[in-house]
Amino acid sequence: MAVYTDVSDDALASFIARYDLGAVLSFKGIAEGVENSNFLLVTEAGPHILTLYEKRVDPNDLPFFIGLMEHLAGRGITCPLPVRDRSGAALGTLAGRPAAIVTFLEGMSVRRPRVLHCAAVGEALAHMHAAAEGFAITRRNALTVDSWRPLFARSAGRADTVLSGLRREIETELGALEAQWPAALPAGVIHADLFPDNVFFLGDALSGLIDFYFACNDFLAYDLAVSINAWCFEPDGALNVTKAKAMIAGYGRIRPLGAEEIAALPLLCRGAALRFLLTRLYDWLNVPPGALVRPKDPLEYLRKLRFHQRAGSAAAYGAEA
Protein backbone atom coordinates (compact mmCIF):
# COMPACT_ATOMS: atom_id res chain seq x y z
CA MET A 1 0.00 0.00 0.00
CA ALA A 2 1.47 3.35 -0.90
CA VAL A 3 0.68 5.79 1.85
CA TYR A 4 3.76 7.65 2.96
CA THR A 5 2.03 10.56 4.68
CA ASP A 6 -0.84 10.43 7.17
CA VAL A 7 -3.62 12.98 6.85
CA SER A 8 -5.50 13.99 10.00
CA ASP A 9 -9.27 14.53 9.93
CA ASP A 10 -8.83 18.21 10.77
CA ALA A 11 -6.23 18.83 8.04
CA LEU A 12 -8.46 17.07 5.50
CA ALA A 13 -11.53 19.06 6.54
CA SER A 14 -9.79 22.42 6.12
CA PHE A 15 -8.28 21.33 2.77
CA ILE A 16 -11.63 20.17 1.40
CA ALA A 17 -13.39 23.32 2.61
CA ARG A 18 -11.74 25.21 -0.28
CA TYR A 19 -13.58 23.08 -2.87
CA ASP A 20 -17.21 22.84 -3.94
CA LEU A 21 -17.32 19.12 -3.14
CA GLY A 22 -19.64 19.10 -0.10
CA ALA A 23 -18.99 17.08 3.04
CA VAL A 24 -16.53 14.19 3.25
CA LEU A 25 -18.35 10.85 3.43
CA SER A 26 -15.31 8.57 3.48
CA PHE A 27 -11.54 8.74 3.06
CA LYS A 28 -9.27 5.71 2.60
CA GLY A 29 -5.64 5.07 1.64
CA ILE A 30 -5.35 3.16 -1.66
CA ALA A 31 -3.67 -0.23 -1.69
CA GLU A 32 -1.76 0.23 -4.95
CA GLY A 33 1.01 2.41 -6.34
CA VAL A 34 4.52 3.09 -5.10
CA GLU A 35 5.28 6.71 -5.89
CA ASN A 36 2.77 9.00 -4.19
CA SER A 37 0.24 8.78 -1.36
CA ASN A 38 -3.21 8.24 -2.89
CA PHE A 39 -6.56 8.28 -1.15
CA LEU A 40 -10.08 7.50 -2.29
CA LEU A 41 -12.04 10.54 -1.20
CA VAL A 42 -15.82 10.23 -1.31
CA THR A 43 -17.75 13.46 -0.77
CA GLU A 44 -21.32 14.56 -1.45
CA ALA A 45 -20.06 15.31 -4.98
CA GLY A 46 -19.03 11.66 -5.53
CA PRO A 47 -15.72 9.76 -5.54
CA HIS A 48 -12.40 11.50 -6.27
CA ILE A 49 -8.71 10.70 -5.85
CA LEU A 50 -6.65 12.82 -3.48
CA THR A 51 -2.89 12.63 -4.16
CA LEU A 52 -0.08 13.86 -1.95
CA TYR A 53 3.06 14.18 -4.07
CA GLU A 54 6.05 12.43 -2.52
CA LYS A 55 9.78 11.80 -2.95
CA ARG A 56 10.39 11.67 -6.73
CA VAL A 57 8.01 14.42 -7.70
CA ASP A 58 9.65 17.82 -8.04
CA PRO A 59 7.03 20.44 -7.06
CA ASN A 60 8.26 22.57 -9.99
CA ASP A 61 6.97 19.84 -12.33
CA LEU A 62 3.43 19.83 -10.95
CA PRO A 63 2.10 22.52 -13.34
CA PHE A 64 3.32 20.29 -16.23
CA PHE A 65 1.47 17.23 -14.88
CA ILE A 66 -1.72 19.12 -14.02
CA GLY A 67 -1.70 21.01 -17.32
CA LEU A 68 -1.03 17.83 -19.30
CA MET A 69 -4.03 16.01 -17.80
CA GLU A 70 -6.22 19.01 -18.62
CA HIS A 71 -4.78 19.21 -22.15
CA LEU A 72 -5.31 15.49 -22.81
CA ALA A 73 -8.79 15.40 -21.29
CA GLY A 74 -9.72 18.35 -23.51
CA ARG A 75 -8.61 16.33 -26.54
CA GLY A 76 -10.63 13.23 -25.87
CA ILE A 77 -8.22 11.13 -23.78
CA THR A 78 -9.98 9.61 -20.78
CA CYS A 79 -7.64 10.52 -17.94
CA PRO A 80 -8.04 12.10 -14.50
CA LEU A 81 -9.10 15.73 -14.63
CA PRO A 82 -7.72 17.93 -11.83
CA VAL A 83 -10.43 19.61 -9.76
CA ARG A 84 -9.97 23.32 -9.16
CA ASP A 85 -10.88 24.96 -5.86
CA ARG A 86 -13.04 28.08 -5.59
CA SER A 87 -10.01 30.29 -6.24
CA GLY A 88 -9.18 28.36 -9.43
CA ALA A 89 -6.16 26.52 -7.98
CA ALA A 90 -5.61 22.85 -8.85
CA LEU A 91 -2.73 22.47 -6.39
CA GLY A 92 -2.67 23.00 -2.65
CA THR A 93 -0.74 21.82 0.40
CA LEU A 94 -1.92 19.10 2.76
CA ALA A 95 0.04 17.49 5.60
CA GLY A 96 3.10 19.41 4.42
CA ARG A 97 2.93 17.96 0.90
CA PRO A 98 1.80 19.38 -2.43
CA ALA A 99 -1.66 17.90 -3.02
CA ALA A 100 -4.35 17.73 -5.71
CA ILE A 101 -7.79 16.23 -6.16
CA VAL A 102 -8.55 14.56 -9.51
CA THR A 103 -11.64 12.92 -10.95
CA PHE A 104 -12.19 9.21 -10.30
CA LEU A 105 -12.04 6.95 -13.38
CA GLU A 106 -14.23 3.85 -13.65
CA GLY A 107 -12.55 0.62 -14.66
CA MET A 108 -10.17 -2.10 -13.53
CA SER A 109 -6.54 -2.71 -14.33
CA VAL A 110 -5.82 -6.14 -15.81
CA ARG A 111 -3.69 -8.57 -13.84
CA ARG A 112 -2.95 -10.95 -16.71
CA PRO A 113 -2.84 -8.96 -19.93
CA ARG A 114 -3.96 -10.79 -23.08
CA VAL A 115 -3.14 -10.01 -26.70
CA LEU A 116 -6.25 -7.84 -27.09
CA HIS A 117 -5.19 -5.69 -24.12
CA CYS A 118 -1.72 -5.20 -25.60
CA ALA A 119 -3.22 -4.11 -28.92
CA ALA A 120 -5.53 -1.67 -27.16
CA VAL A 121 -2.67 -0.21 -25.12
CA GLY A 122 -0.59 0.31 -28.27
CA GLU A 123 -3.48 2.23 -29.84
CA ALA A 124 -4.15 4.25 -26.69
CA LEU A 125 -0.50 5.19 -26.37
CA ALA A 126 -0.39 6.49 -29.95
CA HIS A 127 -3.67 8.39 -29.38
CA MET A 128 -2.10 9.96 -26.28
CA HIS A 129 1.00 10.98 -28.22
CA ALA A 130 -1.14 12.61 -30.90
CA ALA A 131 -3.41 14.33 -28.36
CA ALA A 132 -0.41 15.76 -26.49
CA GLU A 133 0.81 17.61 -29.58
CA GLY A 134 0.58 21.33 -28.99
CA PHE A 135 0.84 21.07 -25.19
CA ALA A 136 2.65 24.28 -24.32
CA ILE A 137 4.80 23.19 -21.35
CA THR A 138 7.82 20.92 -21.72
CA ARG A 139 9.60 18.72 -19.18
CA ARG A 140 12.86 16.95 -19.86
CA ASN A 141 12.98 13.28 -18.96
CA ALA A 142 14.71 13.19 -15.57
CA LEU A 143 15.10 9.41 -15.92
CA THR A 144 16.79 9.06 -19.29
CA VAL A 145 20.25 7.92 -20.33
CA ASP A 146 22.26 10.81 -18.83
CA SER A 147 20.68 10.31 -15.41
CA TRP A 148 21.07 6.52 -15.15
CA ARG A 149 24.71 6.57 -13.98
CA PRO A 150 24.15 9.11 -11.15
CA LEU A 151 21.00 7.22 -10.17
CA PHE A 152 22.93 3.96 -10.02
CA ALA A 153 25.70 5.59 -7.94
CA ARG A 154 23.15 5.81 -5.11
CA SER A 155 22.68 2.01 -5.08
CA ALA A 156 25.96 0.67 -6.48
CA GLY A 157 27.60 0.01 -3.10
CA ARG A 158 24.77 -2.34 -2.07
CA ALA A 159 23.80 -3.77 -5.48
CA ASP A 160 25.59 -7.06 -4.87
CA THR A 161 23.52 -7.64 -1.72
CA VAL A 162 20.56 -8.05 -4.09
CA LEU A 163 22.39 -10.30 -6.57
CA SER A 164 26.05 -11.22 -6.68
CA GLY A 165 27.71 -9.55 -9.69
CA LEU A 166 24.86 -7.09 -10.22
CA ARG A 167 27.05 -4.00 -9.79
CA ARG A 168 29.44 -5.07 -12.55
CA GLU A 169 26.63 -6.12 -14.87
CA ILE A 170 24.86 -2.76 -14.53
CA GLU A 171 28.11 -0.80 -14.97
CA THR A 172 28.83 -2.66 -18.22
CA GLU A 173 25.31 -2.03 -19.47
CA LEU A 174 25.48 1.68 -18.60
CA GLY A 175 28.60 2.03 -20.74
CA ALA A 176 26.97 0.21 -23.66
CA LEU A 177 23.79 2.28 -23.56
CA GLU A 178 25.60 5.60 -23.13
CA ALA A 179 27.65 4.79 -26.23
CA GLN A 180 24.73 3.69 -28.41
CA TRP A 181 21.69 5.70 -27.27
CA PRO A 182 19.99 7.35 -30.28
CA ALA A 183 20.77 11.03 -30.74
CA ALA A 184 17.51 11.82 -32.51
CA LEU A 185 14.16 10.13 -33.10
CA PRO A 186 10.63 11.57 -33.39
CA ALA A 187 9.88 13.10 -29.99
CA GLY A 188 6.97 14.52 -28.04
CA VAL A 189 5.19 14.16 -24.72
CA ILE A 190 5.37 10.58 -23.44
CA HIS A 191 3.60 8.90 -20.51
CA ALA A 192 6.81 7.03 -19.55
CA ASP A 193 5.10 4.63 -17.08
CA LEU A 194 2.19 3.02 -18.95
CA PHE A 195 2.19 -0.21 -16.94
CA PRO A 196 -0.90 -2.42 -16.47
CA ASP A 197 -1.74 -0.70 -13.15
CA ASN A 198 -2.00 2.61 -15.00
CA VAL A 199 -4.52 1.49 -17.63
CA PHE A 200 -8.18 0.80 -16.86
CA PHE A 201 -10.53 -1.49 -18.78
CA LEU A 202 -14.30 -1.94 -18.62
CA GLY A 203 -14.77 -5.47 -19.88
CA ASP A 204 -12.37 -5.78 -22.79
CA ALA A 205 -12.55 -2.10 -23.73
CA LEU A 206 -9.82 0.28 -22.59
CA SER A 207 -11.55 2.92 -20.47
CA GLY A 208 -8.81 5.26 -19.24
CA LEU A 209 -5.18 6.08 -18.50
CA ILE A 210 -3.87 7.31 -15.13
CA ASP A 211 -0.64 8.28 -13.36
CA PHE A 212 1.01 10.90 -15.56
CA TYR A 213 3.65 11.71 -12.94
CA PHE A 214 6.61 10.48 -15.01
CA ALA A 215 5.34 12.16 -18.20
CA CYS A 216 7.96 14.20 -20.03
CA ASN A 217 9.35 15.03 -23.47
CA ASP A 218 11.34 12.20 -25.02
CA PHE A 219 11.39 9.81 -27.98
CA LEU A 220 7.86 8.57 -28.72
CA ALA A 221 9.14 5.06 -29.50
CA TYR A 222 10.78 4.94 -26.05
CA ASP A 223 7.26 5.10 -24.56
CA LEU A 224 6.32 2.07 -26.67
CA ALA A 225 9.44 0.31 -25.38
CA VAL A 226 8.42 0.98 -21.76
CA SER A 227 5.02 -0.56 -22.46
CA ILE A 228 6.39 -3.59 -24.35
CA ASN A 229 8.46 -4.35 -21.25
CA ALA A 230 5.54 -3.85 -18.90
CA TRP A 231 2.83 -5.72 -20.85
CA CYS A 232 4.40 -8.30 -23.15
CA PHE A 233 6.57 -10.50 -20.94
CA GLU A 234 5.18 -13.67 -19.37
CA PRO A 235 5.63 -14.49 -15.66
CA ASP A 236 8.33 -17.04 -16.65
CA GLY A 237 10.44 -14.13 -18.00
CA ALA A 238 9.94 -14.84 -21.73
CA LEU A 239 8.79 -12.17 -24.18
CA ASN A 240 5.41 -13.08 -25.70
CA VAL A 241 6.09 -12.08 -29.30
CA THR A 242 2.39 -12.26 -30.19
CA LYS A 243 1.64 -9.63 -27.55
CA ALA A 244 4.55 -7.40 -28.60
CA LYS A 245 3.54 -7.68 -32.25
CA ALA A 246 -0.07 -6.76 -31.35
CA MET A 247 1.05 -3.76 -29.29
CA ILE A 248 3.42 -2.48 -31.98
CA ALA A 249 0.79 -2.99 -34.68
CA GLY A 250 -1.88 -1.27 -32.52
CA TYR A 251 0.43 1.71 -32.07
CA GLY A 252 1.25 1.79 -35.79
CA ARG A 253 -2.44 1.82 -36.77
CA ILE A 254 -2.76 5.26 -35.13
CA ARG A 255 0.75 6.62 -35.61
CA PRO A 256 2.87 4.73 -38.14
CA LEU A 257 6.40 4.12 -36.87
CA GLY A 258 9.32 5.21 -39.04
CA ALA A 259 11.99 2.71 -40.11
CA GLU A 260 14.52 4.35 -37.78
CA GLU A 261 12.13 3.95 -34.82
CA ILE A 262 11.55 0.27 -35.60
CA ALA A 263 15.29 -0.35 -35.95
CA ALA A 264 15.89 1.37 -32.58
CA LEU A 265 13.29 -0.68 -30.67
CA PRO A 266 15.65 -3.33 -29.20
CA LEU A 267 17.94 -0.60 -27.88
CA LEU A 268 15.03 1.48 -26.55
CA CYS A 269 13.60 -1.61 -24.81
CA ARG A 270 17.02 -2.26 -23.31
CA GLY A 271 17.25 1.30 -21.98
CA ALA A 272 13.69 1.15 -20.67
CA ALA A 273 14.53 -2.09 -18.85
CA LEU A 274 17.62 -0.53 -17.25
CA ARG A 275 15.65 2.55 -16.19
CA PHE A 276 13.10 0.48 -14.24
CA LEU A 277 15.80 -1.85 -12.91
CA LEU A 278 17.58 1.21 -11.47
CA THR A 279 14.58 2.85 -9.82
CA ARG A 280 13.36 -0.49 -8.46
CA LEU A 281 16.84 -1.27 -7.12
CA TYR A 282 16.99 2.08 -5.35
CA ASP A 283 13.50 1.63 -3.89
CA TRP A 284 14.29 -1.96 -2.83
CA LEU A 285 17.31 -0.74 -0.88
CA ASN A 286 15.64 2.38 0.56
CA VAL A 287 12.16 1.62 1.91
CA PRO A 288 11.22 4.63 4.09
CA PRO A 289 10.69 3.57 7.72
CA GLY A 290 6.99 3.26 8.50
CA ALA A 291 5.84 3.53 4.86
CA LEU A 292 3.03 1.24 3.77
CA VAL A 293 4.55 0.13 0.48
CA ARG A 294 5.69 -3.10 -1.13
CA PRO A 295 8.74 -2.38 -3.31
CA LYS A 296 8.76 -3.98 -6.76
CA ASP A 297 11.25 -6.68 -7.75
CA PRO A 298 14.29 -5.14 -9.50
CA LEU A 299 15.44 -8.51 -10.84
CA GLU A 300 12.32 -8.84 -13.00
CA TYR A 301 13.83 -6.00 -15.01
CA LEU A 302 17.30 -7.54 -15.04
CA ARG A 303 15.77 -10.60 -16.77
CA LYS A 304 14.05 -8.33 -19.33
CA LEU A 305 17.28 -6.42 -19.88
CA ARG A 306 19.14 -9.66 -20.60
CA PHE A 307 16.50 -10.64 -23.16
CA HIS A 308 16.93 -7.33 -25.00
CA GLN A 309 20.72 -7.60 -24.96
CA ARG A 310 20.34 -10.83 -26.95
CA ALA A 311 17.44 -9.75 -29.17
CA GLY A 312 19.40 -8.52 -32.16
CA SER A 313 16.71 -6.90 -34.28
CA ALA A 314 13.13 -5.62 -34.13
CA ALA A 315 12.01 -8.87 -35.77
CA ALA A 316 12.46 -10.51 -32.35
CA TYR A 317 9.52 -8.35 -31.19
CA GLY A 318 7.33 -9.11 -34.19
CA ALA A 319 7.88 -5.61 -35.62
CA GLU A 320 7.69 -5.30 -39.37
CA ALA A 321 10.23 -2.97 -41.00
Ligand SMILES: Nc1ncnc2c1ncn2[C@@H]1O[C@H](COP(=O)(O)OP(=O)(O)O)[C@@H](O)[C@H]1O
Ligand atom coordinates in the same frame (compact mmCIF):
# COMPACT_ATOMS: atom_id res chain seq x y z
N1 LIG B 1 -8.17 8.91 -11.22
C1 LIG B 1 -8.25 7.69 -10.68
N2 LIG B 1 -9.40 7.00 -10.73
C2 LIG B 1 -9.51 5.79 -10.13
N3 LIG B 1 -8.52 5.20 -9.44
C3 LIG B 1 -7.34 5.85 -9.37
C4 LIG B 1 -7.14 7.11 -9.98
N4 LIG B 1 -5.87 7.50 -9.72
C5 LIG B 1 -5.32 6.53 -8.98
N5 LIG B 1 -6.20 5.53 -8.76
C6 LIG B 1 -5.95 4.31 -7.98
O1 LIG B 1 -4.82 4.54 -7.16
C7 LIG B 1 -3.78 3.62 -7.48
C8 LIG B 1 -2.44 4.28 -7.35
O2 LIG B 1 -2.39 5.38 -8.26
P1 LIG B 1 -1.05 5.74 -9.04
O3 LIG B 1 -1.29 7.06 -9.69
O4 LIG B 1 -0.63 4.60 -9.91
O5 LIG B 1 -0.07 5.90 -7.83
P2 LIG B 1 1.49 6.09 -7.78
O6 LIG B 1 1.76 7.37 -8.52
O7 LIG B 1 1.78 6.15 -6.33
O8 LIG B 1 2.11 4.89 -8.43
C9 LIG B 1 -4.11 3.12 -8.87
O9 LIG B 1 -3.59 1.85 -9.13
C10 LIG B 1 -5.63 3.11 -8.85
O10 LIG B 1 -6.12 1.96 -8.20
Ligand SMILES: N[C@@H](CCOP(=O)(O)O)C(=O)O
Ligand atom coordinates in the same frame (compact mmCIF):
# COMPACT_ATOMS: atom_id res chain seq x y z
N1 LIG C 1 5.80 1.32 -12.79
C1 LIG C 1 6.99 1.40 -12.01
C2 LIG C 1 6.82 2.00 -10.66
C3 LIG C 1 5.96 3.23 -10.62
O1 LIG C 1 4.77 2.81 -10.02
P1 LIG C 1 3.33 3.19 -10.55
O2 LIG C 1 2.45 2.53 -9.56
O3 LIG C 1 3.35 4.68 -10.52
O4 LIG C 1 3.17 2.62 -11.93
C4 LIG C 1 7.61 0.00 -11.82
O5 LIG C 1 6.89 -0.97 -12.05
O6 LIG C 1 8.78 -0.09 -11.45
